[in-house]
Amino acid sequence: xxxxxxxxxxxxxxxGPLQTGEQxxxxxxxxxxxxxxxxLKANPVILTDPTNVEIISAAVRSAGLFVYPxxxxxxxxxxxxxxxxxxxxxxxxTAGAGLxxxxxxxxxxxxxxxxxxxxxxxxAALGRSLTQWCAKVDILFEQAREAGILTIGVGDGGNELGxxxxxxxxxxxxxxxxxxxxPCGGSVVPSFIPDVLIIAAISNWGTYGVEACLAAxxxxxxxxxxxxxxxxxxxxxxxxxxxxxxxxxxxxxxDAVAAPYHGHILDLMALMVENGADLGGLYRRxxxxxxxx
Numbered sequence: 685x686x687x688x689x690x691x692x693x694x695x696x697x698x699x700g701p702l703q704t705g706e707q708x709x710x711x712x713x714x715x716x717x718x719x720x721x722x723x724l725k726a727n728p729v730i731l732t733d734p735t736n737v738e739i740i741s742a743a744v745r746s747a748g749l750f751v752y753p754x755x756x757x758x759x760x761x762x763x764x765x766x767x768x769x770x771x772x773x774x775x776x777x778t779a780g781a782g783l784x785x786x787x788x789x790x791x792x793x794x795x796x797x798x799x800x801x802x803x804x805x806x807x808a809a810l811g812r813s814l815t816q817w818c819a820k821v822d823i824l825f826e827q828a829r830e831a832g833i834l835t836i837g838v839g840d841g842g843n844e845l846g847x848x849x850x851x852x853x854x855x856x857x858x859x860x861x862x863x864x865x866x867p868c869g870g871s872v873v874p875s876f877i878p879d880v881l882i883i884a885a886i887s888n889w890g891t892y893g894v895e896a897c898l899a900a901x902x903x904x905x906x907x908x909x910x911x912x913x914x915x916x917x918x919x920x921x922x923x924x925x926x927x928x929x930x931x932x933x934x935x936x937x938x939d940a941v942a943a944p945y946h947g948h949i950l951d952l953m954a955l956m957v958e959n960g961a962d963l964g965g966l967y968r969r970x971x972x973x974x975x976x977x
Contacts, residue, residue, distance in 0.1 A: 687725035696736035698817035706929040709796030712891030714743035719895040723907035734768040739926040746920035769819035780824035791834040796887035799845030799874025807872040809841035811865030835878040838890040843872040896953040911947025918943035
């Protein structure tokens with residue numbers, strides 16, 4: 685990465701013609717965009733479904749970044765662009781090729797996004813079809829892989845784009861992983877194989893881990909967002925219409941875990957960034973001077 689290089693982030697899990705997606709994905713995309721700006725001076729471009737643009741824009745602003753159209757965002761040091769990506773496959777193919785040609789991204793990251801299975805169908809974790817509402821961003825990821833651009837998937841349930849890397853494990857572990865609940869009768873696992881897969885109990889936590897690594901590598905603790913920012917982003921995301929998956933309520937939280945608890949994960953990661961591998965300070969005698977006697 686060099687200053688002003690573009691990183692494309694794809695997120696959002698559409699669940700119907702009117703209802704927007706969940707907070708898992710948009711919250712992590714917003715805070716990761718912030719980390720990329722602070723740590724690497726990158727230009728984040730976030731792609732999503734047309735129904736999810738508003739919630740992701742709210743999340744990005746609450747993470748501290750301006751949300752601008754594409755061209756102005758590339759010129760602003762603390763801005764990101766949030767764009768709808770086409771649902772129609774032919775339009776997605778054209779749009780994807782245009783983005784790669786125009787932006788020359790250094791990496792593509794997908795967070796909690798459905799992808800096409802072996803029959804070209806998109807599914808929720810338990811196998812319900814999402815195909816008609818999903819932006820076809822996996823077409824862009826295929827184009828990026830063919831162009832030699834780094835592709836990264838972040839997921840938690842096996843139906844997310846990138847989980848093709850662990851297809852057999854999803855079959856064994858996930859309910860309906862091998863056979864969906866829609867007429868296609870296929871798996872819920874997207875066919876796309878990324879360069880890197882990050883699996884976490886909650887997808888947002890996977891992005892928090894990436895932030896923590898960037899903070900450690902750059903030696904700048906502020907690259908990892910803190911619990912106050914995380915709570916603010918969750919609240920804004922919920923207020924804009926993103927639900928807390930599980931109870932299906934517009935309360936701040938992710939995967940039925942209330943927003944304040946996610947702060948504990950961030951606290952532990954910040955401790956890791958501060959101390960490195962030596963979390964307990966066992967090998968840092970200078971940290972405990974009263975022991976030197």
